[in-house]
Amino acid sequence: MFDEPPAEDDSVTVERRSPEDVFGLLGNGVRIEILRVLGETPEKPLSFSELRERADIDDSGNFNYHLEKLLGSFVRKDGDYELTHAGEQIVGAMLAGTYTADATVDAIPLDWDCLLCGGAMVAEYFREHARIHCRACEKGAVFPFPPGSLDQFDRDELPAAFARWLRHLVQQTTAGFCHVCAGRVDGRLERLPGGTESDPKPTQITFECRQCGGGMRFSGSTLVTHHPEVEGFFLDHGLDLLSGHPSRAWSRLDRFDSQIVANDPPRVEIIFAHEGETITAEIAPDATVRNVQRHTTDR
Template identity: 30%
Template sequence: MASGTEPDATGVSPDDAFATLGNEIRLEIIQQLGDADGPRSFSDLHDAVDVRDSGQFNYHLDKLVGHFLRKTEEGYTLRQAGERVVEAVLSGAVTDAPVMEPTPVDEDCHYCGAPVLVRYNQERVDVFCTECTGAYGDTHASSGADVPEEYGWLGGMPLPPAGLNGRTADEVLQAAFGLGQTEFVTASSGICPRCSARTDRSIEACEDHETDDGVCSTCGRRRSVVFGSACTNCNFATGGGVLQGLFAETEFLRFMTDHGLNPVNPDSVTEYLSAISDYDAVVHSRSPLEVEVRLTIDGDTYSRTIDDAFLDG
């Protein structure tokens, strides 16, 4: 059995972390512990991992103890860092690359009412309108979605490959929408949903917004005012209509749920998007920027001012 006391669980550099994990035996040890209901002894782990030499096994096991594994009198268990590795592997994020070609779903475009298609590629669900030019017109601004010429891009949402398992195209859309909405809730409160660091929140208003054909020729968007949230630590960034800056506010969420709209798990994605798309954003000041948001549902209006104080809160 491995000897010595367990090292302190201290941070490691990215290079050291990847070097530690760059070995099949170590990854198999982590995966075996990920499947366990509790601590596993040295002998139990050795029997489960495909390596005969106990000295070699002990060497690799010791490399993991401290940052990725915890050694106790009962045996070995995963630390949080080890659990994250298992989650990444099981989600398929680091091993799988499934593709789903554009597939019809039982939803309509909330802009024009035409049928909608969803496609899965590179851990993202992209949604396309079959008739209109989508959210950004022919420019497909900021989409990175490789939009086929015959479709309009309505948006993209992250979904690890495991999200496709056992799901129809409609269920894939619902899963991606729910996951994306939870990210909006977290990011709108100033917390990165990927790494937990602070995000910089921002609002931007088009100075000459005209949307006679649906998309402004100046900013390339349908919305005159947009909200953004970008992580100060990792490469996560998200954004959309300014209303999304309110997703973490209790009063706004209460207004939504009081009118039968669940922001995370709506009964219908189309009905939900149609309801929250019909709002006004009134710019009261540009320097500093101050925007009043007004959303009316079933005759009731929710109003909220977004300004620098809101963004810094």
């Protein structure tokens, strides 16, 4: 318990170090080995002797020197040794293959058709992105997927793995965190070129990170689909959202539609209907999902 509540706005203090200094520490095989070993037992800090034995480094002077260099940035010593958050991120990035892997997956046929043109849908992997798209009209979704995770799935498991990862990205981003650096993101609803006077639909949701400037884009339908109440609607109707991209579930609906509610700033309503029930949700200009309403439909 605090004696006094923190009164100042500046009660959050963060010390930042230069990336040149911090990443400069990593250009050494002994240091990478130390991080790798500590990363093997994330729940259990290691004593000096345990760490040294597991790291299998003969020269003790050399080992001490490099371990010392990592302290305070990537390694914390609190009696025993453990990774800091930054150290975990480095080990995570090594495992995720962000710095090492280069992988491609040729087109995997999917069991639903393009909602726009009826063409065949395929899943592919190229340049560290999963791509779920239509062979005929080329429309679809593209999102980052960690290359190091690819070979943990069989080819026929990948479409579902991509779907689960996309859901994770949507949830992390709508919770307000950048998928690259965990910085704070701001969302906005944007109109895209295309569409017609009577059907002016193309929209996308863009999130931008205040910290790294990185971005993430989804369709409004994807955003709304992973809202908890809407996921409940799909679940109740036996429409699986985790075995393929959400467009698989959309293709099975009785009705899937969107309409522009306002133009400037834009607001869009997404409509899903199935088996006598309709759920609608509005996307506000700041990309938040509002006014979710579920009701029985006149048949």
